[in-house]
Amino acid sequence: MMSQEKLIDRNFENAKEIYAAYGVDVEKVMGKFDSIPLSIPCWQGDDIGGFERQGGGASGGILVTGNYPGKPRTIAEFRQDLEKAMSYIPGALKLNLHSTYGEKYEPGVDRDEYAPRHFEGWVKWAKAHKVGLDFNCTTFGHPMASGDLTISSPDDKVRKFWVRHMIAARKIAKYMGEQMGQVCVYNTWVQDGFKDMPADRMLYRRLMKESFDEIFAEKISTDLVYDALEPKLFAIGVESYTVGSLDFYLGYHGYARAAGIGNTIMNLDMGHYHPTESIADKISSVMLFSDKFMAHFTRGVRWDSDHVVINDDQTNDTMREIVRAGVLDDAFIGTDYFDATINRVAAWTIGSRATKRALLAAMLEPTELLRQAERGGDKTGRLALMDEFRSLPSNAVWEKYCGDKGVPVGSSWLTDLRDYEKNVMFKR
Ligand code: RNT
Ligand code: ZN
Numbered sequence: 001m002m003s004q005e006k007l008i009d010r011n012f013e014n015a016k017e018i019y020a021a022y023g024v025d026v027e028k029v030m031g032k033f034d035s036i037p038l039s040i041p042c043w044q045g046d047d048i049g050g051f052e053r054q055g056g057g058a059s060g061g062i063l064v065t066g067n068y069p070g071k072p073r074t075i076a077e078f079r080q081d082l083e084k085a086m087s088y089i090p091g092a093l094k095l096n097l098h099s100t101y102g103e104k105y106e107p108g109v110d111r112d113e114y115a116p117r118h119f120e121g122w123v124k125w126a127k128a129h130k131v132g133l134d135f136n137c138t139t140f141g142h143p144m145a146s147g148d149l150t151i152s153s154p155d156d157k158v159r160k161f162w163v164r165h166m167i168a169a170r171k172i173a174k175y176m177g178e179q180m181g182q183v184c185v186y187n188t189w190v191q192d193g194f195k196d197m198p199a200d201r202m203l204y205r206r207l208m209k210e211s212f213d214e215i216f217a218e219k220i221s222t223d224l225v226y227d228a229l230e231p232k233l234f235a236i237g238v239e240s241y242t243v244g245s246l247d248f249y250l251g252y253h254g255y256a257r258a259a260g261i262g263n264t265i266m267n268l269d270m271g272h273y274h275p276t277e278s279i280a281d282k283i284s285s286v287m288l289f290s291d292k293f294m295a296h297f298t299r300g301v302r303w304d305s306d307h308v309v310i311n312d313d314q315t316n317d318t319m320r321e322i323v324r325a326g327v328l329d330d331a332f333i334g335t336d337y338f339d340a341t342i343n344r345v346a347a348w349t350i351g352s353r354a355t356k357r358a359l360l361a362a363m364l365e366p367t368e369l370l371r372q373a374e375r376g377g378d379k380t381g382r383l384a385l386m387d388e389f390r391s392l393p394s395n396a397v398w399e400k401y402c403g404d405k406g407v408p409v410g411s412s413w414l415t416d417l418r419d420y421e422k423n424v425m426f427k428r
Pocket of ligand 2: 230269296
């Protein structure tokens, strides 16, 4: 039998030839692919628990189900798990942190006073591991968020608290951008909305607009921070009205850009729309009027928006669209999911590998041939080629890439994870 290494090399050489026949330079694509970071969600590691003194956790339209054993109890255990997952994921990464994942929060210091000092440990860790950082405000899982509304609340005490929190979080993002010498995407998803029909839809949207004007008032360089706006159609318990809808944010984004408020960009989350609606179709519309955007890769299942990413049509469609629309250099690519019914390190690994693999496949597509067919009015040829290209041997290139990067090829990481699970995670 041929050694695994030899087999990978042989498959890779074959794949290279097949792609070359379509005019694709595989090695050139691999070089570029290697430079594109994937931002991974800290919250998959511990069910959005975080390290606040009085427990955080999910609430307000997001829900983690499952109780798989081995959950990390401390930041040290959390990092140990994260590093394990990272050993299975090839290429560049960013860690996307929520504001509740800092350290050394002093007693009495609430979320509106969170500061860079609480993230010094993460910056140190990120530098040591050559990982980038992204950041999120956290408006859920807190006594001040027990109602339906945060920054759109008519209760001034509540609204102002969350505005202060989101300003404080933005400063932390700026600190991360400075420290890492790389843009930190500051994501500002807020859960505000109602289960049932509001009588005054306008009021909450007006308040949210005013809050964002305050939150983004400080001028920060786009070398350091982009302010991502993440629309959502609905969530469990928030079925009738979400203040931050797509229309709201598209409007706000255009207005804020024209008025010079903040560095806003859209964050398109694959799980935030009607099930038959695809963010792939939205990218060109958004990017015609913007310089950057963020994508949250996730897997929506019926009403849930946060299953682990796999190599499915949605993932591939979205990646293909990023490449075909020519916006790859302006895309912040992240994943967003949380599942506690399976091993959390495995979830990180499966979703990250699936997302990266889909990106590589999309970058390898002989797109120019599709464009030629389309421009020539050859719709038959366009469809024939499109379908054919779905089966090109991109996985052989992916396996070679994994091998080159020194991470497990195929599903071999699973064996190693089983040991880790038994010897480390289950002993907690
Ligand atoms: C929720 C949003 C948001 C969250 C994280 C935890 O629907 O997608 O991005 O998943 O902030
Ligand atoms: Zn999201």
